[in-house]
Amino acid sequence: MSDLHTELKKSIIEQLNLEDMEVNEIENDEHLFGDGLGLDSIDALELIVLLEKDYGIKLTDPNQGKEIFSSINSMVDFIEKNRTI
Amino acid sequence: MGCKIYINGISNISPQTDSVFEDQAPLEYETNILPSLKQDYKSFIKPMMLRRMSSAVKMGIFCAKQALLEAEVTMPDAILVGTGQGCLQDTEKFLVNMLNTNEGLLSPTSFIQSTHNTVAGQIALDLKCQAYNMTFSQNAASFESALIDALLQIEEKEVKNILVGGVDEISPQFTGFQKLNAQIKDENLNNLDLFESNTPGTIVSETAAFFSLSSVKRATSYARLIDVQVLNILEPSDLTRRIERFLEKNEIAEVDLVILGKNGDNRYDRYYDEIQQGIFSDKCQLGYKNLVGDNNSVSSYALWLASKILKEKKIPEIFMLNALTCNKPEKILIYNQYLGRNHGLILLETCDF
Numbered sequence: 001m002s003d004l005h006t007e008l009k010k011s012i013i014e015q016l017n018l019e020d021m022e023v024n025e026i027e028n029d030e031h032l033f034g035d036g037l038g039l040d041s042i043d044a045l046e047l048i049v050l051l052e053k054d055y056g057i058k059l060t061d062p063n064q065g066k067e068i069f070s071s072i073n074s075m076v077d078f079i080e081k082n083r084t085i
Numbered sequence: 086m087g088c089k090i091y092i093n094g095i096s097n098i099s100p101q102t103d104s105v106f107e108d109q110a111p112l113e114y115e116t117n118i119l120p121s122l123k124q125d126y127k128s129f130i131k132p133m134m135l136r137r138m139s140s141a142v143k144m145g146i147f148c149a150k151q152a153l154l155e156a157e158v159t160m161p162d163a164i165l166v167g168t169g170q171g172c173l174q175d176t177e178k179f180l181v182n183m184l185n186t187n188e189g190l191l192s193p194t195s196f197i198q199s200t201h202n203t204v205a206g207q208i209a210l211d212l213k214c215q216a217y218n219m220t221f222s223q224n225a226a227s228f229e230s231a232l233i234d235a236l237l238q239i240e241e242k243e244v245k246n247i248l249v250g251g252v253d254e255i256s257p258q259f260t261g262f263q264k265l266n267a268q269i270k271d272e273n274l275n276n277l278d279l280f281e282s283n284t285p286g287t288i289v290s291e292t293a294a295f296f297s298l299s300s301v302k303r304a305t306s307y308a309r310l311i312d313v314q315v316l317n318i319l320e321p322s323d324l325t326r327r328i329e330r331f332l333e334k335n336e337i338a339e340v341d342l343v344i345l346g347k348n349g350d351n352r353y354d355r356y357y358d359e360i361q362q363g364i365f366s367d368k369c370q371l372g373y374k375n376l377v378g379d380n381n382s383v384s385s386y387a388l389w390l391a392s393k394i395l396k397e398k399k400i401p402e403i404f405m406l407n408a409l410t411c412n413k414p415e416k417i418l419i420y421n422q423y424l425g426r427n428h429g430l431i432l433l434e435t436c437d438f
Binding site: 015016017018019020038040042045046049052053 | 132133135136137186190191192193194197
């Protein structure tokens with residue numbers, strides 16, 4: 001697991017108030033929404049804010065979200081390619 | 086009010102446990118800002134929902150569900166909440182975030198939950214209840230305002246079951262303002278010494294109390310709610326006359342005991358002194374803010390206390406302000422005011438009649 005994977009998981013736990021959850025409890029390929037981690041639409045908005053605040057990425061196309069926020073792996077992949085900070 | 090309204094389920098969260106009613110020693114605090122006692126929230130609220138909730142929302146949903154459970158009501162016909170300040174913790178989080186990011190990147194969660202009606206809305210979402218949903222914010226008369234609506238709903242709309250409650254939470258910035266504004270005492274004191282302090286301000290707290298009201302009496306009903314009144318501006322010298330008029334309107338010759346919102350603020354406790362030494366000098370007088378502190382909806386705790394007294398026919402000594410007791414409490418008047426404004430009167434009686 002890369003440093004970015006760990007960093008992102010820590011940020012998600014903090015930003016989404018996932019109390020009682022540890023970094024190692026989130027699998028890299030686990031679905032973040034629906035049957036996986038169980039995040040919802042408000043969490044999606046929080047993740048958009050997180051991407052912009054921590055990595056300088058502004059999502060312009062809402063349709064991208066479903067793919068990017070699919071799992072930790074997909075988010076890390078997108079951040080590595082698009083980060084500005 | 087001509088209609089019969091019964092209190093069939095009650096629940097509260099405060100800085101004290103319910104066992105204070107069973108004559109167990111009260112919890113003592115050496116600070117002037119009292120947090121509520123933590124509860125097993127996970128037993129009533131899903132963890133994924135719980136993670137976003139501030140104290141007020143957690144307390145509100147927890148108490149609401151407990152009160153409904155006791156009354157065996159699964160779906161109320163209305164949800165009414167009184168809160169003076171609403172969800173302050175999220176309001177502050179949102180505003181601080183705004184300042185820190187120069188109005189740039191704002192978290193949606195704290196914004197969504199910063200409004201006054203968050204508690205009532207979250208209760209409705211949790212219960213999947215699409216019925217009438219209203220929040221009342223009128224400083225210290227917020228809970229009384231919600232109760233008045235409950236009385237009107239049951240009287241005019243033939244509504245059967247209403248969930249009504251009062252809730253307020255503490256938050257760092259707001260209590261800071263209250264301190265600057267002399268609403269909180271400068272000196273730290275033991276809460277049990279509150280009534281002996283002769284200084285401005287009081288001790289503040291976060292509390293919630295919810296009630297399942299119904300037009301139908303049950304064998305397990307706590308009490309009958311007779312009437313509620315709010316008086317915004319009042320001089321101490323007018324208080325006796327207004328209380329007498331309120332009792333006359335409800336054809337009550339006299340009450341057996343009074344529960345007073347005395348809070349140790351030497352600028353405004355004269356309202357209570359007026360009736361303690363006057364109209365109610367020969368009645369049993371109770372106080373509760375030395376135990377649970379003060380906030381804009383804490384009179385809901387007084388209604389919880391009155392309900393328990395009427396059902397269990399017992400007056401715990403820890404609440405007594407004078408030496409007079411009452412063997413058979415049947416009619417109770419609750420009186421509360423804050424900073425000399427927003428005076429609330431709640432009248433209730435035993436279900437035994």
